Amino acid sequence: MKKFLQSPYLLLLAMILILGVIAGCSSDTEGEGDDQTEDTEQEDTQNEGSEDTGNGEISGELEIQYFVGGYGDSWWKEVIGDFQEKYPDVTITEHAGPNINEEMRSRWVSNDPPDVVYIDGAGSSETQMVEDGQLMDLTEWLEGIELADGSKLKDSFIVDPADYDGKTYSLPLVFDTWGTWYDKAKFEAEGYEVPSDFESFMSSMEEIQANEDIAPFVTTGQYPYYFLRGVLYPAFGAAGGDQLLADVIQGKEGAWTSEPVLEVMKKVEEMQKAGFIDEGFGALNHTQSQMNFLLGDNAYIPVGFWLPNEMANDTPEDFEYGFIPSPMNDAGEPMAIVPDLRPLAIAEQAENPEAAKAFVEFVFTREYAKSFSEHTGAIMNITGVDLADSNAPGYLIDANKLINDPEQVQIYQKPHPMSADLETPISNSLVSLMLGNITAEEFVQEAEEAAAEYRAGLE
């Protein structure tokens, strides 16, 4: 041993060890990028090596980042496969998965983003990406895009793209709509009326509470934005239209303490005081609240269109999903829906913007909109798609009919998603209100203070 310690082998061993550590920790950007997406990356390498010829031909490498959540990835696979067929000179690299936003974060931070991004899921924020200047301005390009029938894409959206000071940075792909779900089979069997306004909603909950001995309404307290987006946004839309909705989302001075907002919050207080809101909601995460709903512990739950897909494995056989816009509107007024759009965008620093634009244009067709509904059970943000003869689920066909009937349902648009800096404090106060710890008046005051702080942070 002593001999070994004295020999030059020791020095050699030490050098190897140190070099090994240094090499292992050195920053090889290419390597890092590859590692992050090792599980999900799939490369169609038929035409590897081909480069953009620069003459308008679509070629080269195209990187697409998309989140895989409740809607699965089968639709994406179909669309990307078809695009590859149409543009064989393009080498497509997919970055996909349920944690893809986190996995790709270092690529965005190091100014090496993918070309196309579908903005959805935890860890993504369209507003933040626009604020950080990460998305390409598509305003002018969008003007020239036409669908197969010659109509302009710009005029064919169910809901217009998010507007950032008159500019468009993303195209709304998925028409996600929050609303209130109920068990259609049970309602039919028990003869419960499906509510169409706040008054009938309250009387329906009263009847269910008396008959079933349950708290009729549940939501997740760990993610209070489910109630904010699923119930309050439509209520604000119904009470004050797009303007009020925009004002509360942007935290305009006086918006949260305005009369229509206070009226809406009093409705929520009324629900709480009547004991209609499950008093355990504060402890529930979204899955638990949805499980309770499916088990019949509650009759109504506000969630988006993804609920049936997300809970497919846990849905009892005799359960039938029924969907209505959250009935917070006054009697005689149409019900209200505020879509929560999941957009497709092109990175400002995209290395292959031509292919990226070709892909985005390729995706927005009525054919793919129909196939989207069949694959995901949700609606793509394109008008004039007839789902009646499709394989789309029943609740979706019903909802699609409702959405396209302005006498029954009014669609209100928010200018863009609410910033997390405003949504978080408001959501916290909302939980307090729904637990009965503060009044509607105290809530609007707290929300107004949060809005003032948010505005101050923007300056």
Place this chain on the structure above:
Amino acid sequence: MVQTKKQKYLFLAFCLVPTFILFAIFTLYPLFSGLYYSFFEWSGSAADKDFVGFSNYIKLFNDEIFPSTILHDYFLVVTKVIGIMILAIFFAVALTQLRIKEAPFYRVIFFFPNIMSVVVIGILWMFIYNPGLGLVNSGLEMIGLEEWARPWLGDEEWALPSLVLPSVWAGIGLFMLLLIGGISNVPKSYYEAAEIDGASEWQQFWKITMPLVWPQIKVSILYIVITTLNGSFIIVQVMTQGGPNNATHVMGSYLYQQAFKQFNFGYGATIGVVILIISLITVLILQFFMRREKVEY
């Protein structure tokens, strides 16, 4: 054969350099980059960041939520130290002094939560606390105390105290083993002599066991304090996400929310720096109060 000076230094370098490199990469670099980012306004998801000097620190001192997160952290520290130490000492003494036949079995049982992931523990206790189906509320109803049943994790008053039980449950085993080791090293002759002198078991515990296992108790308390200040955010994140209405946010979970959910990474880094300072001060104060001469008989 005597080693030359060069060979001696070479051997020292062989032992120390790799360790130092790893320490520098995994401890010093994140520490200093955290400090660096605390002076920037940065979303954490883009390359652009603006130098803002001390404004993140000024914002933190005016933050209404942050002081309550410190209080929540210290509530968990105090309750965990008391709960874990009392139960760990009790079980350690019981398993070593009371000559229980099944002692090895109990040792395994008590240590079991320590080999479980905190995430699993959190999920398990979420079910135990479930307002409708949970063991706690069902148990209370079974013994006729249904008026005590409540949505534990969904109640602004009870959510934080409810986190103490899983944290204590998960922590007992390790410290119990540490103390068993300490107690086993106390010579039996001390207890025999004390018994001959007529000392009761209670007196033996206070006059012999406690002074002689003090080093283990001290290490245990310090360890609980440090791991609670640095790690309690995991159980918060899993069980309550800091809610309802910030009632369970600890400094770590608030940092996570700011940095990764609200995209205020620079501000999150500032909170991280303050957590480091608070932890250091706490440990220094603790060491000052717990200094005590080593006892030998």
